[in-house]
Amino acid sequence: MKTCPVCSTEYPDDVRFCPNDGQTLRSSSPGQDLVGQVVADRYHVLKKLGEGGMGQVYLAEHVKMGRKSAIKVLNPTMVYDPDAVARFNREAANASRISHPSVCAIYDFGETAEGLIYLAMEFVEGEPLTDVLEREGALPVARAVNIFVQVADALQAAHDIGIVHRDLKPDNIMLARGRDGSDVVKVVDFGIAKAVTGDDTQKVTKTGLVIGTPEFMSPEQLSGDTLDPRSDIYSLALVLFKMMTGKLPFAASTVQETMVQRLTDEPLKLAAARPDRRFPPGLQATLDAALTRSPVDRYRSAAKFASDVAGVTGLTRGSSGIPLPVTRGDAEERTKLLVSLSAAALQGPPPVAAALPKQRSLVPVIVGAVVVLAGAGAAMLVFGGGQRGGGALLDTVPHVPAAPPPDTAVPRAPVQPARRTPARIPAVIRRKPRIELARAHELLDDLLFKLEPRTAAMVLDSARHIYTAPDVTLVDKALAAFVIGNAYFQANEREKGCDWVKTAALLDPATRSYRDVLAQCQG
Structure with a gap:
């Protein structure tokens, strides 16, 4: 039912305005399914597009303009969570600053009179790159490069104004169809993007949480270091590799093993990943320069990376086939500035005498990483990352400065960093991850934050590990039970979900959200 805020008359859900005074009707039960309702007096909700741990996404139409929008609505149980609200604010603030055809536009953001926090954005009539890759496998080179250069141009637009995406992946690359049938890219989800400035005013995560x-x-990023645009370039290279081969350049059976390989091993070559396919000469060299382990040896701008890939694959602006998006002529210098700002914030005052950079020990990184396998939205809690000395280095080969990344579109020999002796993974990495109890609450918050149907199983396992950890506080144990319950809800196991929510309410009866969800279970 809906109610008029002026005369208090009740109407069915399919009525949008009060016939007595013309006021927009409000839901009698905000936070439930919003289909048929009008959000913020201007967005008529047509259907639900999806939902996750944070809230729901709806297709809506502006009541006066007739423009369709995708409306994200924060779960009512999370409106009092400052981190969740801050992420909504960040996505609105960051994405709205980027004016680019390949970035999903933000139209509106706010809070309704009923307390719903919403974000209105461009509705993309398409599908994520993830679905395309799952359905079609490796893409033809021309199509993969077309998608790649559009994503690169979108990233460059973000980098130009000091924003690093930090979560680029096929899930966050939407593909629509142009009039000629070609792929039209929209990069989405700037919720964990961060502005790169000389200070750290836009803090996205709590200390130790990546x-x-x-x-x-x-x-x-896996090591918990300060990030700049070169981190996005590495992620973009992984996306390109997957589009070209249908797989990632690190062959492993688990996510944890993949991450360890990224810190210790060299990436697989295109020809080794897909010996049945032929790749343009020079393409491997550009990927090598983008996938170097050290950001110092990597491309400094997404525009330059895209230009080199387009050059070696024969893709040029105005040629028949796929047009190359326009990149900014000063992109390299602008990105250098962002890199220097980030480096200055990390390193502090310059040293008196120049010296060769010290090679990073991999021991603290590997031993200190606790990985929570939360699927496409996995979170990682990094411990002990600040310890640099005291232990023997796994990497015993002296550091040899690598050649700078390619600076012309002419194919060059691959950048060959010093061959590293493969690190032997300590036995501790194969044991169950250790939970630092002081950070259990923020990790659980993030698991709930990332929960969706396809990550439910791994979120469930991670939350169970915290729930059964010795000496965990009752408050954290209750939150772990609540996360487990929500994971069961996402897996369509309502009875088990309600049982765990009941456990959460018994352990921590003071938390209202547990009682509210339990009341819905019992209703």
């Missing part, structure tokens, strides 16, 4: 998708993270 959010992103491990399969597509750069080595520095």
Whole structure:
């Protein structure tokens, strides 16, 4: 039922305006299914597009303009969570600053009189790149490069104004169809993007918590280091490799093993991944320069990376086939500035005498990483990353500065960093991850934050590990039970979900959200 806010008359859900005074009708039960309702007096909700741990996404139409929008609505149980609201704010603030045809536009953001927090954005009539790859496998080179250069141009637009996406992956690349049938790219989800400035005013995560998708993270992101645009370039190279081959350049059976390989091994070559396919000469060299483990040896701008890939694959602006998106002529210099700002924030005052950079020990990274396998939205809690000394280096080969990344579109020999002795993975990495109890609550918050149907099983396993950890506090144990319950809900196991929510309410009766969900179970 809907109610008029002026005369309090009730109407069925299919009525949008009060016939007595013309007011937009409001839902009698905000936070439930919004189909048929009008959000913020201007967005008529047509249907639900999907939902996840944070909330729901609806297709809506502006009541006056007739323009269709995708409306994200934050779950009512999370409106009092400052981190969840901050992410909504960040996505609105970051994405709305980027004016580019390959970035999903943000139209509106706010809170309704009923307390619903919403985000209105461009509705993309298409599908994520993930679905295309699952259905079709490796893409033809021309199509893969067309998608790649559009994504690169979108990233360059973000980098130009100081924004690093930090979670680039096929899930966040939407593909629509142009009038000529070609792929039209829209990069979405700037919720964990971060502005790269000389200070750290836009803090996205709490200390020690690294959010992103491990399969597509750069080595520095896995290590919990400060990020700049070169991290996005690494992720973009992984996306290109997957489009070309149908797989990632690190062959492993688990996400955890994949991440360890990224910190210790060299990436697989295109020809080794797909010996049945032929790739343009020079393409491997550009990928090598983008996938170097150290960001110092990597491309400095997405525009330059795209230009080199387009050059070696024969894709040029105005040629028959696929047009190359326009990239900015000063992109290299602008990105250098962002890189220098990030480096300055990390390194502090310059040293008195120049010296060769010290090679990073891999021991603290590997031993100190606790990985929570939350599928496409996995989170990783990094411990002990600050310890650099005291232990023997696994990598015993002296560091040899690599050649700078290619700076022309002419194919060059691959960048050959010093061959590293393969690191032997300590036995501790094969044991169950250790939970640092002081950070259990923020990790559980992030698991709930990332929960959706396809990540439910792994979120469930991670939350169970925290729930059964010795000496965990009752409050954290209750939150773990609540996350487990929500994971069961996402897996369509309502009875088990309600049982775990009941456990959460018994362990922590003071938390209202547990009681509210339990009441829905019992209703």
